[in-house]
Amino acid sequence: MHFPITLVTLVAPLIVSAAPWKRALSSADLQVLKFADLLEQLESRFYTEALAKFQTSDFQEAGFTSGDLPIQQITLIMNDEATHATALGDTIVANGGQVISGCKFNFSSALTDVNTFIATARVVEQVGVGAYLGGTAIISDRAVLQVAGTIATVESRHQTILNALNGANTIPNAFDIPLSPSQVLAIAGGFISGCDVGIPEPVTANAPLTVTNVTGPIQPGTTLSFQSPAINSSIHDNTLFCQIIVGGQNVSTPMPLDQCTVPQNTNGPVVVLITSDSEPLAVSTVDQVTGTTVAGPTVFFVDSVSDLLGKEVRPSMGNSSASAGTSASTS
Numbered sequence: 574m575h576f577p578i579t580l581v582t583l584v585a586p587l588i589v590s591a592a593p594w595k596r597a598l599s600s601a602d603l604q605v606l607k608f609a610d611l612l613e614q615l616e617s618r619f620y621t622e623a624l625a626k627f628q629t630s631d632f633q634e635a636g637f638t639s640g641d642l643p644i645q646q647i648t649l650i651m652n653d654e655a656t657h658a659t660a661l662g663d664t665i666v667a668n669g670g671q672v673i674s675g676c677k678f679n680f681s682s683a684l685t686d687v688n689t690f691i692a693t694a695r696v697v698e699q700v701g702v703g704a705y706l707g708g709t710a711i712i713s714d715r716a717v718l719q720v721a722g723t724i725a726t727v728e729s730r731h732q733t734i735l736n737a738l739n740g741a742n743t744i745p746n747a748f749d750i751p752l753s754p755s756q757v758l759a760i761a762g763g764f765i766s767g768c769d770v771g772i773p774e775p776v777t778a779n780a781p782l783t784v785t786n787v788t789g790p791i792q793p794g795t796t797l798s799f800q801s802p803a804i805n806s807s808i809h810d811n812t813l814f815c816q817i818i819v820g821g822q823n824v825s826t827p828m829p830l831d832q833c834t835v836p837q838n839t840n841g842p843v844v845v846l847i848t849s850d851s852e853p854l855a856v857s858t859v860d861q862v863t864g865t866t867v868a869g870p871t872v873f874f875v876d877s878v879s880d881l882l883g884k885e886v887r888p889s890m891g892n893s894s895a896s897a898g899t900s901a902s903t904s
């Protein structure tokens with residue numbers, strides 16, 4: 574268990590010893606910390622419930638070469654998330670803030686079976702990476718920014734492991750995709766309800782979005798249809814647009830909603846939003862126009878490049894696999 578110990582020594586002195594670390598944080602910085610802490614609480618609970626439910630034999634039956642391997646990796650990840658949540662919570666309190674607390678997390682749709690759990694965990698970690706990247710656009714205190722960086726790199730390690738546990742390409746792109754807090758909540762919000770201390774203003778969730786007509790792998794060339802409480806089926810599709818964001822590009826690819834097709838050469842995470850106009854969205858959340866967003870994003874993976882490491886871990890999925898969006902579709 575060297576990794577959690579190493580992490581504690583790296584991260585903890587920076588932020589747990591924050592009692593003297595009163596930096597007169599701006600309310601925006603404090604909000605980012607509260608939001609990050611909420612996500613870490615969610616992740617920590619998610620893995621705790623999963624490990625209580627699934628045994629070595631369940632992972633073996635799901636096609637892992639070793640049932641102990643995913644349990645060991647998920648345990649490492651779970652411990653990191655719990656450490657992050659504690660450290661962020663302590664920092665929030667030390668700086669006069671109030672931790673978002675008392676939330677109920679409902680993961681029943683994501684823990685139906687090992688495949689769904691591992692596919693959802695992959696999305697959860699991608700969203701975690703995106704959330705910290707989005708946070709860098711908001712945080713003004715350089716020390717807080719650096720702490721966020723020390724966590725973001727670890728979330729990205731988790732995400733790579735989850736790629737391998739899904740039998741997929743471990744490092745699909747040279748660039749990741751930032752997500753704003755409103756976007757993160759559109760994805761994670763379906764798991765969360767009833768917090769005693771709520772999400773700080775002015776963060777409001779975008780309307781959730783789900784892919785409705787693809788149950789198997791999503792591949793380049795797959796045309797998608799969607800559902801969202803914000804999409805009125807009586808609105809003619811040609812008034813709305815889907816915006817597909819992939820890693821490594823600086824703008825989205827816009828398409829009419831009823832012709833929303835995954836571009837050729839896509840590999841790795843895909844972020845899809847629905848907008849009310851056809852202007853491409855900047856991928857940078859600093860430059861991105863938000864006023865046209867109608868719903869989303871939803872996040873899924875396109876696995877078009879096979880990976881020897883992924884195949885070693887999960888031979889049955891080594892060629893092509895994908896998870897259709899997240900399962901956080903309950904809201």
Ligand SMILES: *[C@@H]1O[C@H](CO)[C@@H](O)[C@H](O)[C@H]1NC(C)=O
Nearest residue numbers: 678679680681682683902903
């Ligand atoms: C959890 O969510 C599922 C739908 O995914 C729902 O059927 C169930 O009632 C929820 N459980 C609780 C305790 O709210």
Ligand SMILES: *[C@@H]1O[C@H](CO)[C@@H](O)[C@H](O)[C@H]1NC(C)=O
Nearest residue numbers: 786787795796797798831832
């Ligand atoms: C999903 O729905 C769209 C729009 O109705 C359709 O064009 C597409 O063929 C469907 N995709 C699949 C994989 O069924």
Ligand SMILES: *[C@@H]1O[C@H](CO)[C@@H](O)[C@H](O)[C@H]1NC(C)=O
Nearest residue numbers: 802803804805806807808809
């Ligand atoms: C959908 O649009 C129709 C026609 O404009 C309207 O009557 C209806 O109330 C709308 N429904 C929702 C849920 O917005």
Ligand SMILES: *[C@@H]1O[C@H](CO)[C@@H](O)[C@H](O)[C@H]1NC(C)=O
Nearest residue numbers: 822823824854855856857860
């Ligand atoms: C994206 O990059 C291209 C050059 O590759 C540049 O012309 C364009 O202005 C950039 N757009 C944004 C929104 O950064």
Ligand SMILES: *[C@@H]1O[C@H](CO)[C@@H](O)[C@H](O)[C@H]1NC(C)=O
Nearest residue numbers: 879884888889890891892893
């Ligand atoms: C993966 O590809 C190999 C070689 O093309 C093939 O033999 C194997 O059956 C494929 N596995 C799956 C699960 O599709």
